[in-house]
Amino acid sequence: MTDTDVTSESPPPEVPVAGSGAAIRAAAARIADPEQRVLERIEEMRKRKPRMRDDAITMSHGAGGKSSHTLITALFADVLSNPVLDQLGDQAVLPIPGVDNLGLAVTTDSFVVSPLFFPGGDIGELAINGTVNDLAVGGATPVGIAAAFILEEGLDVELLRKVVVSLRAAADRAGVSVVTGDTKVVPRGKADKLFITTTGVGIVELPQRSAMARVRAGDVVLVSGALGDHGATVMLARGDVDLEAESLRSDTMPLHGLTKALFDEDIDVHFMRDATRGGVATVLNEIAQGAGVAISMNEDSLPIHDVVRGVAEILGIEALYIANEGKLVAIVAEGDAERALQVMRSRPEGAEAAIIGTVLPEPEGMVFIETVFGGTRVVDMLQGDPLPRIC
Amino acid sequence: MKFADEFRDADIARALSQRIAGEAGDKHWKIMEVCGGHTHTIFKYGIEDLLPSNVELVHGPGCPVCVIPMGRLDDGIALAKRPEVIFTCFGDLMRVPGSDGSLLDAKAAGADVRMVYSPLDALKIARDNPDKKVVFYAIGFETTAPSTALTLLRAKAENLRNLFVFCNHVNIIPPMKAILDSPDLQLDGFLGPGHVSTVVGIRPYEFVTRTYNKPVVVVGFEPLDILQGVHMVIQQILQGRCEVENQYTRVVHDEGNPKALDVLGRVFQLRTQFEWRGLGFISQSGLELREEFDEWNAEKMFTVPGVRVADPKACQCGEVLKGVLKPWECKVFGTACTPETPIGTCMVSSEGACAAYYNFGRYSRARERERAMGANGNGNGNGAVKELKPIEVKAG
Numbered sequence: 151m152t153d154t155d156v157t158s159e160s161p162p163p164e165v166p167v168a169g170s171g172a173a174i175r176a177a178a179a180r181i182a183d184p185e186q187r188v189l190e191r192i193e194e195m196r197k198r199k200p201r202m203r204d205d206a207i208t209m210s211h212g213a214g215g216k217s218s219h220t221l222i223t224a225l226f227a228d229v230l231s232n233p234v235l236d237q238l239g240d241q242a243v244l245p246i247p248g249v250d251n252l253g254l255a256v257t258t259d260s261f262v263v264s265p266l267f268f269p270g271g272d273i274g275e276l277a278i279n280g281t282v283n284d285l286a287v288g289g290a291t292p293v294g295i296a297a298a299f300i301l302e303e304g305l306d307v308e309l310l311r312k313v314v315v316s317l318r319a320a321a322d323r324a325g326v327s328v329v330t331g332d333t334k335v336v337p338r339g340k341a342d343k344l345f346i347t348t349t350g351v352g353i354v355e356l357p358q359r360s361a362m363a364r365v366r367a368g369d370v371v372l373v374s375g376a377l378g379d380h381g382a383t384v385m386l387a388r389g390d391v392d393l394e395a396e397s398l399r400s401d402t403m404p405l406h407g408l409t410k411a412l413f414d415e416d417i418d419v420h421f422m423r424d425a426t427r428g429g430v431a432t433v434l435n436e437i438a439q440g441a442g443v444a445i446s447m448n449e450d451s452l453p454i455h456d457v458v459r460g461v462a463e464i465l466g467i468e469a470l471y472i473a474n475e476g477k478l479v480a481i482v483a484e485g486d487a488e489r490a491l492q493v494m495r496s497r498p499e500g501a502e503a504a505i506i507g508t509v510l511p512e513p514e515g516m517v518f519i520e521t522v523f524g525g526t527r528v529v530d531m532l533q534g535d536p537l538p539r540i541c
Numbered sequence: 542m543k544f545a546d547e548f549r550d551a552d553i554a555r556a557l558s559q560r561i562a563g564e565a566g567d568k569h570w571k572i573m574e575v576c577g578g579h580t581h582t583i584f585k586y587g588i589e590d591l592l593p594s595n596v597e598l599v600h601g602p603g604c605p606v607c608v609i610p611m612g613r614l615d616d617g618i619a620l621a622k623r624p625e626v627i628f629t630c631f632g633d634l635m636r637v638p639g640s641d642g643s644l645l646d647a648k649a650a651g652a653d654v655r656m657v658y659s660p661l662d663a664l665k666i667a668r669d670n671p672d673k674k675v676v677f678y679a680i681g682f683e684t685t686a687p688s689t690a691l692t693l694l695r696a697k698a699e700n701l702r703n704l705f706v707f708c709n710h711v712n713i714i715p716p717m718k719a720i721l722d723s724p725d726l727q728l729d730g731f732l733g734p735g736h737v738s739t740v741v742g743i744r745p746y747e748f749v750t751r752t753y754n755k756p757v758v759v760v761g762f763e764p765l766d767i768l769q770g771v772h773m774v775i776q777q778i779l780q781g782r783c784e785v786e787n788q789y790t791r792v793v794h795d796e797g798n799p800k801a802l803d804v805l806g807r808v809f810q811l812r813t814q815f816e817w818r819g820l821g822f823i824s825q826s827g828l829e830l831r832e833e834f835d836e837w838n839a840e841k842m843f844t845v846p847g848v849r850v851a852d853p854k855a856c857q858c859g860e861v862l863k864g865v866l867k868p869w870e871c872k873v874f875g876t877a878c879t880p881e882t883p884i885g886t887c888m889v890s891s892e893g894a895c896a897a898y899y900n901f902g903r904y905s906r907a908r909e910r911e912r913a914m915g916a917n918g919n920g921n922g923n924g925a926v927k928e929l930k931p932i933e934v935k936a937g
């Protein structure tokens with residue numbers, strides 16, 4: 151191909167010193183190369199702030215992929231903009247007047263899963279664990295939770311009691327209390343049985359140890375366990391697919407013990423995020439874009455249960471994009487990676503933890519995977535698939 | 542659950558890849574994989590990394606969602622918007638934009654649109670909702686057509702009157718012929734579709750070798766199948782042969798599947814012509830329901846707009862599909878035509894040639910540069926984009 155020749159004749163574009171002959175030659179080669187110009191144009195367009203083009207909300211705005219991202223940045227964050235919100239973290243950190251080394255971490259999350267009960271968990275347990283985890287990955291210790299319930303007219307009271315009892319048990323396991331709440335009832339058909347919103351408050355040490363800005367090339371990427379169990383379980387429990395997999399259960403669990411263990415062992419954790427909606431692929435893309443790095447994974451090392459692999463293959467989706475409710479991605483300093491793995495594996499939540507990849511300097515914003523077959527593939531953000539309600 | 546891991550063995554792949562690199566020499570090869578399933582495997586396993594840069598895979602017209610012309614999609618959306626209708630289709634169709642929004646948008650506006658995994662799911666929905674009219678929007682090649690046919694046969698046997706099929710089934714051979722007929726064709730050979738061939742067998746491809754003098758190798762869907770297929774095409778040409786070969790013998794029989802063909806024949810007949818996105822009207826390329834199924838035929842039982850929406854003038858999908866143009870050479874690529882607002886078929890699904898290049902072009906470009914620098918001996922190999930691991934050929 152001729153365009154390859156252009157590049158191979160010119161010096162490697164990484165090394166030119168500004169103003170040197172090499173830099174000028176490299177620039178000239180770029181201008182003479184129409185393919186490169188097209189690629190650069192795309193790059194510029196991508197860096198522009200996304201615009202909300204849709205006239206109405208569709209299911210893809212809730213799928214955790216590109217459309218969700220556009221909705222959040224182009225509408226919510228745009229209108230509500232302020233210095234704390236603009237960071238778009240899992241939790242907001244507010245100053246505590248008079249205290250310098252501690253902050254107040256706040257996070258909120260809604261749960262609309264259908265069915266309400268599924269193998270391995272239920273909506274009440276999710277509502278606690280999801281919020282506890284959003285605090286835990288930021289290094290915050292949860293201190294209290296607020297819960298709001300939207301109930302559909304006609305909801306069975308016994309069923310509601312079961313959910314609330316389960317929610318209480320989950321809160322006890324996570325060592326937090328539901329300290330305030332709210333209920334609303336809407337007419338039949340205006341909600342699907344029961345929706346829950348939980349808000350968590352926690353205390354975090356400052357400066358925050360887990361912060362996206364700390365991610366750098368050379369870091370190592372870990373996950374705390376097998377991927378996709380929750381999403382695959384709920385998709386089957388919905389009965390949309392004629393499949394049964396008895397060993398499949400949701401992985402919903404609190405991760406505050408695991409994150410605390412990592413900090414207690416003084417692991418140099420640069421960043422953590424729990425991989426819920428959109429799966430590990432989405433979290434890694436957010437990190438690559440947010441921190442301006444590339445992330446390379448090794449397909450061989452991804453912990454995925456055979457049954458999830460099977461479900462994913464049959465449904466034509468990838469386990470990397472399937473939601474988890476008790477798994478986090480941790481980016482740690484290279485020298486601490488093995489130790490981090492040991493700490494995770496020594497705990498039940500992290501028994502199947504694995505090192506799955508590394509952080510590279512470029513191509514910026516890109517996540518890719520070395521396939522079991524020896525090739526490479528780019529792992530993009532989920533492109534608005536109409537996935538069912540799974541969390 | 543069992544997996545075909547033996548067809549994903551990286552060592553065998555490297556050995557094969559090295560053999561291909563050795564035999565391909567300096568010639569620039571262009572081989573088209575006709576089927577969307579192959580394109581998927583190629584991306585999923587990064588197979589292009591295992592081929593030398595002078596062996597190029599051209600992604601053909603075999604993605605069933607992408608070939609649906611916008612007018613037909615508009616018809617489907619119009620059906621979905623009828624209050625008495627439950628509209629069912631495969632999930633990947635829901636995001637494709639029609640001239641006024643997608644099925645997802647229609648769903649958001651109140652239409653009852655449901656994703657199904659098989660036409661039998663639509664049958665079940667029809668049974669469960671006797672007071673509704675259930676429309677199944679059928680798409681796909683000879684691979685999916687038999688299950689639509691079986692569903693219709695069952696609906697007829699049960700006398701189920703509220704299921705209707707909007708049929709967009711197409712045949713794979715006519716578009717191959719259309720591509721071969723183009724005067725600026727630049728392909729050396731074809732990887733024939735595996736699943737379609739389980740139904741139709743390998744004989745229908747003989748015209749490609751006879752009339753057009755291009756080799757065809759029917760291949761399976763595992764990554765090694767594809768590498769082996771590429772190798773077989775190259776070998777045929779180097780040895781001066783031109784045949785229809787069957788790499789996928791573990792599944793494809795030369796005669797195809799007579800039972801499936803029989804079912805197809807009982808339910809469907811050829812349309813005189815059918816429009817393909819990017820390729821225009823191709824005669825005898827689509828299937829429609831036979832008269833006996835009129836009462837289940839959504840095209841007969843409902844009035845749909847039936848308005849043809851011409852492919853935009855700027856669209857150069859035909860050239861891209863034929864391998865004449867690279868995606869980035871299309872005038873609207875990346876400006877008017879992006880994955881969010883696709884103009885042509887190749888941008889619709891993430892496996893279309895243009896969408897793939899839009900998303901990953903920058904990356905493959907960087908990789909190419911790395912490779913070229915490696916060849917010049919001045920690559921610094923800083924590991925930003927990893928080079929292929931050294932290839933060792935194992936004996937045997």
Ligand code: SF4
Pocket residue numbers: 855856857858859861868871872873874875878883884885886887888889895
């Ligand atoms: S850029 Fe768009 S219009 Fe041009 S060839 Fe590709 S898909 Fe077709």
